[in-house]
Each structure stands twice: as structure tokens, then as C-alpha cells.
Amino acid sequence: MLNIDEITNGIVIDHIKAGKSMDIYYYLNLEKLDCSVAIIKNAKSRKMGRKDIIKIEGFLDIDLDVLGVLDQDITVNVIKDGKIDKKFIPSLPKEVTNIIKCKNPRCITSIEQELPHIFKLTNKEKRLYRCIYCEQAFKH
């Protein structure tokens, strides 16, 4: 069993679908942070069989909106002084700008680079986001 030290202050992003942690890493721009980030892939999970986990040490100011868009099973633990200060499931923002990108080659955003990529939540139950321009559903 691989052991990663527990963090004192930071964020633990848990229950990530196995194999998707690196996508989350890049969506959250974690590569730009100076702090320690641990990525645990294929950890055993009673609920999911396998899961990924990301631990971010010493940094709390991260826009986590994107997590709700990407994965409905994710849970977030905010750790303060070695204890769980807050535990939550990321909410679904009504609209996200420049977080996810439209991949439809027929969309105007595919040729006009300066346009903001804006997605709107169109179906809350299905957690469905659509590009405001071409209405293509976002697929993670």
C-alpha cells in the first residue's frame, strides 16, 4: 500500500473517477501552483472499486466550480490544522466561462480564438452543459 502523508492545511479532492485525475489537475491549473500536489491513481475504494485522489498542500484559494461540471461523484475536503474543516460536493454553476472548451469542429469557437468558451447548465438532473454558441453538450 502506497502511503502519502496526511496534509495539515489544504484540499483533498476525493472520489475522482479512476484515471481522470490528470485531467482534473490540468483543468484546475494545478501545474501553475508552487505548493505540493499529490496525485493518487487507482486507489482502492469501497464505493467505486478504484478511484483517483488529489491532495493539495498549503493552498486553499482554488476555483473548484469546474469540478461540478466534470464529475458528479467528486467530494472535496478542506483540511485545516490537520482536521477536516469542510466537506462538500461541488455545486453545479449555471454558467462557466473559459473553464471547459467546446470541441465541436463546426463551432464558431473553433476558428475564432479570442471568443470566450461559455457553457450553460441546461439539464440539472443530467448535469448537462451546452456551449452557448453551437449548443453541443460538453463531454468530459
Added chain:
Amino acid sequence: MRHLIAPEDLSVSDLDELLKLADDIYKNPKKYAKVCEGKKIATLFYEPSTRTRLSFEAAMLNLGGSVLGFSSADSSSATKGESVADTMRVISSYADICAIRHPKEGAPLVAAHNSTIPVINAGDGGHNHPTQTLTDLLTIKELKGRLNNLTIGCCGDLKFGRTVHSLIHTLTRYDNNSFVLISPDELKIPAYLREEVLEQNNVPYEEVRYLEDSLPKLDLLYMTRVQKERFFNEEDYVRLKDSYILDLEKMKYAKDDMLVLHPLPRVNEIAAEVDNDPRAVYFKQAEYGVYVRMALIIKLLELEV
């Protein structure tokens, strides 16, 4: 200021009002001959089109206004790399209203976001074509007398056919309509239309492979062309392009009062021999397109008649 970007931008009462106005224009064209005197429409066509562009221009001319614009991306600053947003900011100061067609989906919305004049989507890729839908609705209303209690057959390219998507979207808002969707497996309607429009609104529909089987029950048959420009792969296009051809032999299966509509241009999916059948109304449909665009221009410019 209002734009028309997607069919949903118009409520059912907006639609009724527009169709009523279009009907009056059709019956009393002289009354509207000077309504747009001194007004200009800019037709920004980044993609070739005959009917849509000319019908917008005819509509404005019929209303006493004038037209300016371009008819292909090659003859605009798009070739120099100008964005839709920048073009629109400039055109806003040249014209009073604008119709835009663009091969990329969502371009008219970008135009609307950057415009100080009303923007009409005249077709964006395989996405929306709301004025074609208005044309279809006026044709159905004038020739069938109603927009409800209809069994509508949509045949051909239901995957990329934006006119079909918009028509289904809009006709589901009227009571008691049902759809027969006739296409090869590769060209079935997109899942979102099936799930979020038809199923979510409990609209009865069936998806079938052959045209003949379903013809007897249809009140309307909406034929479409398999569009070469929507395929990335020539092979797929060649394989699917002749999937359905409507001829007089097949028309024998249809009701006496079934209407055949087609957004045009037609290639070979309707044999020329069908043109003389009184049920073939696609050329009449193109004529109605002018009246409904006249009504739309009047409404978006908020003109009093």
C-alpha cells in the same frame, strides 16, 4: 432590441403574430410597399445561398427599403482574418437590420452580442435556420389551415439537417402533433433532439428506415437533401446521398391532401415528375419565405403599419 438567433427566441404568440402579419402581407402587399422606406438590410453571407439571401433582399425591397452586403466569405474581410464580432460592429453603423449566414455554428450569436442593430440568423452550419422554420410554418398554416393535429414525416438527412431540427423544435410546441422520422441509421436525428425535445415533451414519434411504409399516414412530408457540405468524409456522403428519392410511384401511397415540403435546393431526392403533383408545394413554400421575412423585418424593426 430583439434578435432572431434560434427558433426558441420566438414564443408561440410571437409566431402566431408573425404568421398573421405575413398572411396580411401576402393578401395586401401594396399596404406594406413603403413601410421600410429609408431602411437598409445588410445580408452577410459567408456561405453560398440563393433562396435565403435573395428572399431577404426581395423582402426588404418589397417593403420599400434597400439592401447591401456580400454573398460569400471570399468577397468579405473574413479572408483577411476579420472576426465576426469586428465585422458586426462596423455593419451596425451601415444598416438598420442584418441577416447573417455562416458555416460555423453560433456565429450569428456572436454577431448579436456585438451588434447595435437586430440580427437575424439566416443559417449557421448544421445548427439553426429559424427563418426557414417560419417559412415552413407559414406554408403549413396557409395550405393546411392549422399547425396542430398533424402527423409530420421528416425524411432524409435528419442528423445534419438544421431545417428539420428547427421544425421539430417548433412544431412540438403545438398540440397533438406527431412525427415519423425516416432516415438511414447514420443520419438519424441527434440524441439531444430525441431526448430533450421529443421525449421530454411526450411527443409521439417513430424512427423508420423506409419511406413507403409510413407515407399513408402522413399529413406532411418534409423532404431534405443529404448535404455534401456537412460531411467531413466524401465516402460517407456518396454512400448516403441517394438514400431516398420521392417519385410519383411512391406518391401513390400518400393521402390526397398530404403536402410535400422541401427547404430547397433539391438535388435528386424529389424526382422532377413530382413537381406537377398538386401536393408538391415546395416552390410555393419558397414564395411564402419572402412574406414571412417581410413580417419579421417589420417586427424586429418595431415598425407601425
